[in-house]
Amino acid sequence: MLRISAVRFPASVGRPTATARPSIDVEMLRHAQVIGSAVFYTAVGLLVLAAIWQVASLIAGKDLPNPIATLAVFGQLLANPFYDKGPNDKGIGLQLVSSLGRVGAGFALASALAIPVGFLMGANATSRKILYPIVQIMRPVSPLAWFPIGLAAFQSAGTATIFVIFMTSIWPTLINTAFGVMSLPDDHRNVARVFRFSRLKYVTKVLLPYSMPHILTGLRLSMGVAWMVIVAGEMLAGGTGIGFFVWDSWNALSLEKVLSAILIIGGVGLILDRAFEWAGQRFSYGS
């Protein structure tokens, strides 16, 4: 057997060991530099945004609060996020929690339906032919159009909002799961056929791990849309939630609060997206 192993130089040749295997300190330093520069550029971007905002508010006058005034209100909101003074006056934290709860419930129910149905559509041509036209008709519908149906069905604005999120979150997960399962390469399938994998082994060791990155992409997209739709849904539904908070702040003529809410919505959306990205990386594989 021919084996070509890496040529090792004796220490006396004087090859610096740092190039062969960087010491932990060097690696940590490099890592810190990467993070440092990312923080720097992000800060530059935020400063540019703040500058544009400031200029815009100078032009608009009283109608658009400037960044400083907004940040002051933002600070107040964050200082006491969980106060509860009755149904129309709750802290921003409580509003967020109720929004996240609705998104979580609708998203979880949608995923529980979309992933199995996506598997079915991906694996079975007949079910694909039957279900795909339905998906094509339903997918372009604005999720808010389902709100009255939800109200009629559940007689509760909160549950109707969860229903809207449910209808929103189905499609990206369903389509990506179906695509993932369908795109399983013949080679992988043939390995299972030649070595006679059992049905269970085929699903758990071939189909599921292959489709996992696609499923997670679908979930990430679903969560992204769900988080956008919740704001609009809660504006319609009223009561609680970050969307209600935005509308309520507008009615109270506090654009500082509206802008603060926008910052918070953006921040939470970013965190949700990154969480799914992280999960996706955990299940990714090279080829």
Add this chain to the structure above:
Amino acid sequence: MEPFFQLEDVTKTFKTDRGPYVAVDGVSLDIERGEIVSLIGHSGCGKSTVLSMMAGLQDATSGTLKLQGRPIKGPGPDRALVFQNYSLLPWMTVWDNIFEAVDSVMTDLSRAEKRDHVGHFLQMVGLWEHRFKRPSQISGGMKQRVAVARAFAVHPSVLLLDEPFGALDALTRVALQEELVKLWSLDDKTETVVLVTHDIEEAILLSDRIAVMTNGPSARIGEVVDVPLSRPRHEREIIAEPAYREVHDRLWYLLTEAYRAVA
């Protein structure tokens, strides 16, 4: 006596938008137990289609394929296949890729025996140290070693290889060719090997007989060339032998003159 692996008048027709396409037309070949037989031909001549039918991944349109008297019906581990592009499952470690195959096929072994078995074959191909790596972390040559180990590990009665070394660099290719023959001669369970290749030198180095396919469409086996070289063979030594020259010239003539590629 009936041949070990028998292909009789095997034909494969594909349906296309422009009507039926006869890829392989009337291929007959008898393979004896213990032989290494190569199928050689230009790319697109249907040699991989023939191998795929032997593996049971495709059905013949007409004709029969029989292994030890039994007609081939679907794929199975008695005809383990080494795929052209390795076909390891990329989300599994080297170890798991072999283990899952062994686990499915060798149902009469205990879990500990299966583990020993996998370890044995990993050591045979020199990949024990790399057993916890994923396919993306090892070289092409190592990936094909894993695929070869996986195929040998399930003790197939015939080992089928579809241009197994085509994607590798010349040095790695030679190393793997010799390793394949070594495994074949050491392993007392797998004696018969069928190999698809377009590489004349590879065919001569490895085979007892070489079936030369004509060009498609309607490809068939034009001629079967014997390789009268003793084993073990070493690439550098056999080149000097007159028999090597003869076989080489004959194959060269068949592939470049008789069944010339329509390039």
